[in-house]
Amino acid sequence: MNLKEALQEKTLVGDGAMGTLLYSYGIDQCFEELNLSHAKEILNVHKAYVNSGADVIQTNTYGANYIKLERYGLEEKVKEMNSAAVKLAKQAAEGKSFVVGTVGGIRGIKKNAISLDEIKRSFREQLYCLLFEEVDGILLETFYDLEELTTVLQIAKQETNLPLIAQVSIHEPGVLQDGTTLTEALTLLEDKGADVVGVNCRLGPHHMIESLEDIPLPEKAVLSAYPNASLPTYQDGRLVYKTDPDYFKTSARALHEQGARLIGGCCGTTPEHIEAIAEGVKGKKPIEHKNLPFPKTSPQTKLEDKNNRPHLHDIAASRPSIIVELDPPKRLNTQRYLEGAQALNNAGVDSITLADNSLATPRISNTAMASIIKQKFDVNPLVHIACRDRNLIGLQSHLMGLHTLGITELLAITGDPTKIGDFPGATSVYDLTSLDLIHYIKQMNKGVSYSGKSLGMNTNFSVAGAFNPNVRNLNRAVGRLEKKITYGADYFISQPVYSEEKLKEIYEATKHISAPIYIGIMPLISARNAEFLHNEVPGMTLSTEIRQRMELFNNDPDRAQAEGISIAKSLIDVAVDLFNGIYLITPFLRYEITEELTYYVKQKQNRERTVANGSHII
Ligand SMILES: Cc1cc2nc3c(=O)[nH]c(=O)nc-3n(C[C@H](O)[C@H](O)[C@H](O)COP(=O)(O)OP(=O)(O)OC[C@H]3O[C@@H](n4cnc5c(N)ncnc54)[C@H](O)[C@@H]3O)c2cc1C
Numbered sequence: 001m002n003l004k005e006a007l008q009e010k011t012l013v014g015d016g017a018m019g020t021l022l023y024s025y026g027i028d029q030c031f032e033e034l035n036l037s038h039a040k041e042i043l044n045v046h047k048a049y050v051n052s053g054a055d056v057i058q059t060n061t062y063g064a065n066y067i068k069l070e071r072y073g074l075e076e077k078v079k080e081m082n083s084a085a086v087k088l089a090k091q092a093a094e095g096k097s098f099v100v101g102t103v104g105g106i107r108g109i110k111k112n113a114i115s116l117d118e119i120k121r122s123f124r125e126q127l128y129c130l131l132f133e134e135v136d137g138i139l140l141e142t143f144y145d146l147e148e149l150t151t152v153l154q155i156a157k158q159e160t161n162l163p164l165i166a167q168v169s170i171h172e173p174g175v176l177q178d179g180t181t182l183t184e185a186l187t188l189l190e191d192k193g194a195d196v197v198g199v200n201c202r203l204g205p206h207h208m209i210e211s212l213e214d215i216p217l218p219e220k221a222v223l224s225a226y227p228n229a230s231l232p233t234y235q236d237g238r239l240v241y242k243t244d245p246d247y248f249k250t251s252a253r254a255l256h257e258q259g260a261r262l263i264g265g266c267c268g269t270t271p272e273h274i275e276a277i278a279e280g281v282k283g284k285k286p287i288e289h290k291n292l293p294f295p296k297t298s299p300q301t302k303l304e305d306k307n308n309r310p311h312l313h314d315i316a317a318s319r320p321s322i323i324v325e326l327d328p329p330k331r332l333n334t335q336r337y338l339e340g341a342q343a344l345n346n347a348g349v350d351s352i353t354l355a356d357n358s359l360a361t362p363r364i365s366n367t368a369m370a371s372i373i374k375q376k377f378d379v380n381p382l383v384h385i386a387c388r389d390r391n392l393i394g395l396q397s398h399l400m401g402l403h404t405l406g407i408t409e410l411l412a413i414t415g416d417p418t419k420i421g422d423f424p425g426a427t428s429v430y431d432l433t434s435l436d437l438i439h440y441i442k443q444m445n446k447g448v449s450y451s452g453k454s455l456g457m458n459t460n461f462s463v464a465g466a467f468n469p470n471v472r473n474l475n476r477a478v479g480r481l482e483k484k485i486t487y488g489a490d491y492f493i494s495q496p497v498y499s500e501e502k503l504k505e506i507y508e509a510t511k512h513i514s515a516p517i518y519i520g521i522m523p524l525i526s527a528r529n530a531e532f533l534h535n536e537v538p539g540m541t542l543s544t545e546i547r548q549r550m551e552l553f554n555n556d557p558d559r560a561q562a563e564g565i566s567i568a569k570s571l572i573d574v575a576v577d578l579f580n581g582i583y584l585i586t587p588f589l590r591y592e593i594t595e596e597l598t599y600y601v602k603q604k605q606n607r608e609r610t611v612a613n614g615s616h617i618i
């Protein structure tokens, strides 16, 4: 009987973990390399699983692809490792257990870090090695990204008639990271030709049973489940799992009742767990019919618009608009900041934007200041969010907090590198890129968290992306905007521009883009300030003429500031003709300057509208 036939006949027992078992022995290296250097030990692990009653064992090849092996400088060993792995598993199975070739998912939370093309190349190479050694089936496991799993599944389907097992990993019961329900995901995998569809890793038995409760029995495929032993914890600096094989016995029965026909174990499980599964499902025929519970109540999807104000992208799409950046102080005194916010609000800005530790230098939390000025002066704050300072947990919590405070205008950015700031040795997190963050915020607007969990209600965020036009290849920067739009960006805010010619060039290069652009203008305050921005601040370039104008007043601070304002005004004169959105940046909390410029912009914008007889929409 082959594996396909066996899956139709009875409930099969899979094996347990390889990686965590080796780790529990104190081994902390490339586990797949051990197929070559410690063949006997790997053989013994397989034998232990076979002796525990595993009908299906898997090769020790979870990460035996060139992408993962590169980390160890072992990318040339793909063929050797995979063939040795199959031989060892077959030797242990002695024809009594089936041997499936394991291929693990590559994409984790950083979805876009590795391209699909690269994944395809790497998968093909590993697949051919496993097929060449004549495995009984292929096990695709621990896939967080459904796009990746369906891609490799389709390649495998083209290359072999052997049974294909496709398993996703989930953080939350019943739902994938991108919000796809487990039912939808497994149905898709079945449609793409998987013979077995299921879930492995990440969740312990409790949550895995709960996940399967909502899953109908697939029509053509069969269900599988490989839970972890438990949730892990740290003990003496090492990750450990709780182990109670008896608990696994009852859990295996429950999984069987939910329709699973192939039940094994993932991280933290040992041969004892597999023995318990084998006892639990011994002689049990596969379930042929299953009653699904009533659907759970869907999340509250009502939009919660605490501001009840139009979003900035709507404003800039319909009329001239002005926003002003006023960054939180670097010291604890907030008096001048609050005076500035009030003055700018009185001047009629549509929003005050608050940077997120720009130049990688800490300031009072922009959320704290945004919340205060919102409450005190009814300002509509726009909060910048850098991916640099918060991991996924911090980001999610931050976004939930912003929603709760009624702050709905966000700018999603990568963040200036820590190297340039006050703490050059600080860690840069970058769990997400700016593109991922834009996408993630939009996912929250659908009421779904990053891990796919319901948020209980939809957020109402409008998301801007950053635009850096001060680059040699402007078209590439514009391409980046187009990409950000596909990820959900509603509009753009640019770095300051210091040349009238450049403003025109940007207009020409972006006029086909439907999303509004707020064009950046930052008044200079001295020649030193101009030289610093030009020579040291990433993404800023000043024209020679402007630098020369500032240089003229090198020793006269008042006249230098006046010259800076005058330069800003001439840039504004050009910019208001070309862009609906003007974004002023306040230098060093000198809000009097941006207050004066706000009045100037508004006057210009009003004149533009009057001249055009109300029909001038740029
Ligand atoms: C309007 C505006 C406001 C800003 N506010 C802040 C702020 O409040 N706080 C702050 O710290 N910074 C701020 N910045 C600076 C910003 O974070 C950086 O300039 C950024 O790199 C450019 O914008 P982005 O984050 O959207 O980059 P992206 O468009 O995402 O990327 C820019 C380039 O860098 C590459 N890149 C992205 N991530 C990485 C990475 N991890 N490693 C290597 N390359 C990478 C991309 O591939 C791309 O080529 C702001 C910039 C603008 C324009």
Ligand SMILES: [Zn+2]
Pocket: 142, 200, 201, 202, 228, 266, 267
């Ligand atoms: Zn696992």
